[in-house]
Amino acid sequence: MQVNALDHVNVITDRLDDTCRFYVALLGLERRDAPPPLTPQNAQWLYDKGGRAVLHINSTDCPRTFDRTVEPGALTGAIHHVALNCSGHDEVLARIAAMGLDCQRNFVSAIALRQIFVADPNNVLLELNFFGD
Numbered sequence: 001m002q003v004n005a006l007d008h009v010n011v012i013t014d015r016l017d018d019t020c021r022f023y024v025a026l027l028g029l030e031r032r033d034a035p036p037p038l039t040p041q042n043a044q045w046l047y048d049k050g051g052r053a054v055l056h057i058n059s060t061d062c063p064r065t066f067d068r069t070v071e072p073g074a075l076t077g078a079i080h081h082v083a084l085n086c087s088g089h090d091e092v093l094a095r096i097a098a099m100g101l102d103c104q105r106n107f108v109s110a111i112a113l114r115q116i117f118v119a120d121p122n123n124v125l126l127e128l129n130f131f132g133d
Contacts, residue, residue, distance in 0.1 A: 009082045010056040012070040072122045081125035089130040
């Protein structure tokens, strides 16, 4: 067994449309309805340019196979952040500025990695990684 890649991240929110708009505006993802039995009112999937549904955005009342208490805006338990391998560093910085968001930047010189840390509307911390970009 091996891990091939990160499949997706699921965000539970009481702000479905705001959360989807945030990720579409910041990361340029494509918003689509999740497959049945989920509905457009309780789940949206956001796709990358390769056609992969990398973010699943679910409403607080969306049915879940593995249900647990989730409180949007609170700390996300043992998950500290979600890291995404990205390209277009300067474009993302411009989007962050245009959206009026706060962010923190970091550079890891040993591996030529530029990082941007920004929170989504639910207080989920994103680590946007730009290798050699």
